[in-house]
Amino acid sequence: MLLLEAGADFAGSTSFPAELLDASAMAGAADGHAANWGLDARLTDSRSITVPRGKVMGGSSTVNGGVFVRATPGDFDRWAVLGNDAWSFAAVLPFLKRLEDDRDFGDDEFHGRGGPMPVTRSAPSEHHQLSQAFLAACADLGFAEELDKNGPGAAGYGALPRNIVDGVRVNAAMAYIAPHRDRANLTIESQVVARRVVFHDRRAVGVEVERSGAIETFNGAEIVLCAGAVMSPHLLLLSGVGPAEQLRHHGITVVADLPGVGTRCCDHPQVFLGFEPAQPIPRRVTAGVVEVGLDTMVDGAPVALMPYLAPMAELVPGSGASSVELVIGVLLERAANAVEIALASGDPRIPPVIDYHSLESVSDRANLKAAAEIGLAILDSPAMSGLCVRRTAPAAGADLDAWIRENITTAVHLCSSAPMGPDADPLAVVDQYCRVRGVDGLRVADTSVLPSAPSRGPACTAVLIGERAAEFFTATTA
Numbered sequence: 001m002l003l004l005e006a007g008a009d010f011a012g013s014t015s016f017p018a019e020l021l022d023a024s025a026m027a028g029a030a031d032g033h034a035a036n037w038g039l040d041a042r043l044t045d046s047r048s049i050t051v052p053r054g055k056v057m058g059g060s061s062t063v064n065g066g067v068f069v070r071a072t073p074g075d076f077d078r079w080a081v082l083g084n085d086a087w088s089f090a091a092v093l094p095f096l097k098r099l100e101d102d103r104d105f106g107d108d109e110f111h112g113r114g115g116p117m118p119v120t121r122s123a124p125s126e127h128h129q130l131s132q133a134f135l136a137a138c139a140d141l142g143f144a145e146e147l148d149k150n151g152p153g154a155a156g157y158g159a160l161p162r163n164i165v166d167g168v169r170v171n172a173a174m175a176y177i178a179p180h181r182d183r184a185n186l187t188i189e190s191q192v193v194a195r196r197v198v199f200h201d202r203r204a205v206g207v208e209v210e211r212s213g214a215i216e217t218f219n220g221a222e223i224v225l226c227a228g229a230v231m232s233p234h235l236l237l238l239s240g241v242g243p244a245e246q247l248r249h250h251g252i253t254v255v256a257d258l259p260g261v262g263t264r265c266c267d268h269p270q271v272f273l274g275f276e277p278a279q280p281i282p283r284r285v286t287a288g289v290v291e292v293g294l295d296t297m298v299d300g301a302p303v304a305l306m307p308y309l310a311p312m313a314e315l316v317p318g319s320g321a322s323s324v325e326l327v328i329g330v331l332l333e334r335a336a337n338a339v340e341i342a343l344a345s346g347d348p349r350i351p352p353v354i355d356y357h358s359l360e361s362v363s364d365r366a367n368l369k370a371a372a373e374i375g376l377a378i379l380d381s382p383a384m385s386g387l388c389v390r391r392t393a394p395a396a397g398a399d400l401d402a403w404i405r406e407n408i409t410t411a412v413h414l415c416s417s418a419p420m421g422p423d424a425d426p427l428a429v430v431d432q433y434c435r436v437r438g439v440d441g442l443r444v445a446d447t448s449v450l451p452s453a454p455s456r457g458p459a460c461t462a463v464l465i466g467e468r469a470a471e472f473f474t475a476t477t478a
């Protein structure tokens with residue numbers, strides 16, 4: 001087995017640079033950091049951003065916020081009803097248990113012990129004062145407490161499951177690759193950029209790559225794309241798998257006409273409500289970037305609110321953000337708008353076009369506004385009054401609709417850019433066993449394959465996809 005990675009490789013926890021291990025910041029997500037692809041994206045006519053994506057062994061799990069929460073049972077069952085019964089909650093629960101080492105709940109009906117990914121929660125006695133005030137405000141506003149965000153109970157406020165141990169973000173490479181590096185049947189090549197899949201007729205037979213400026217081809221009996229929700233569809237398109245008209249426009253020979261590549265992508269729109277704290281709150285290494293959150297519904301759409309534990313300038317060094325203001329992230333976890341990922345060029349060195357179409361849907365605007373109103377109620381609550389001197393974003397009296405339009409951003413939880421689905425789904429790119437339709441010998445195994453974004457952050461579901469896909473590769477039925 002040959003594993004190719006565009007970014008740097010680090011053998012284990014001791015060799016990762018300390019700044020990538022430090023879970024109290026997201027150093028690798030900074031613009032220009034070597035571990036970040038930093039992809040330009042259009043949000044609206046007046047707003048664009050640089051989307052961070054991990055370019056390092058472990059991918060985005062090496063640069064992310066460390067929140068490691070499961071998709072809800074309802075998410076899995078929704079995907080199963082669409083024709084993907086291998087992804088029902090009952091079908092995936094054994095794999096959710098297998099992937100984790102839950103240090104709080106241990107081995108029971110819903111949790112697992114001894115798996116590769118540690119799952120920890122900060123105890124109430126350790127909570128940062130901002131987390132405590134946030135939780136108290138949620139209680140005062142009448143929301144329910146959720147004692148286990150990885151359990152089957154109703155949504156509410158509580159501690160977030162995280163893949164953090166003693167302040168270290170345990171990324172997927174540390175959990176899944178480091179223990180197996182010495183296997184005789186595994187070769188790891190880093191700083192190698194895949195350019196396209198090579199086909200003989202409709203069978204994938206290899207991958208063309210660029211290494212140190214030279215172009216080479218690696219052959220393989222089966223090719224698995226795990227390049228993430230932006231780069232996997234980009235590689236499919238560059239390889240002739242995608243909407244035929246788009247491929248021809250860029251001079252690419254069509255291998256399989258799959259209109260769903262890059263056209264049905266999902267993300268979680270986000271705004272940050274800001275406030276000036278009464279006094280600087282010292283960053284605590286073990287607290288992480290965020291440790292508690294509220295999950296709830298507005299008009300049938302799941303939304304999440306989370307207080308970040310330090311000013312953005314400290315969380316993402318070099319971001320140019322305020323070094324004083326603290327923020328509550330407000331996420332819409334089921335957006336109606338699809339994000340589009342398309343070729344800018346047939347040249348593999350040119351990144352794809354990412355167009356968010358943010359807030360084009362009336363329901364997204366209404367739901368994000370309703371979620372922001374919950375956040376403002378939290379900030380204005382008596383429980384927060386000791387910490388919050390004044391609201392800075394939006395300022396008191398500002399028009400909330402206009403403020404959201406000017407400040408919309410994303411949680412960078414991209415999914416569904418090569419979605420799974422049954423034969424009857426014209427936009428399905430892979431079947432439920434991750435096999436790319438219309439070709440042989442090619443699979444996709446990352447968050448691209450989800451039929452839609454989960455109602456929670458996708459990091460845990462990304463690992464689940466790896467566990468599930470590993471079984472499909474060896475199962476005779478798939």
Ligand SMILES: Cc1cc2nc3c(=O)[nH]c(=O)nc-3n(C[C@H](O)[C@H](O)[C@H](O)COP(=O)(O)OP(=O)(O)OC[C@H]3O[C@@H](n4cnc5c(N)ncnc54)[C@H](O)[C@@H]3O)c2cc1C
Pocket residue numbers: 004005006007026029052053054055056057058059060061063064065066067068069192193194195226227228229230231232235411412413414446447448456457458459460462
């Ligand atoms: C800054 C940030 C914060 C986040 N915070 C959270 C959070 O707290 N909780 C949560 O649930 N989710 C979070 N996410 C999202 C979550 O981390 C990702 O959804 C998850 O890690 C899976 O990402 P992915 O599927 O896009 O693949 P990735 O993890 O990005 O992996 C793709 C891998 O493929 C490599 N690759 C790409 N193209 C090529 C190529 N052409 N050749 C060779 N290799 C290539 C990349 O370098 C990378 O290693 C965050 C994401 C970011 C960026």
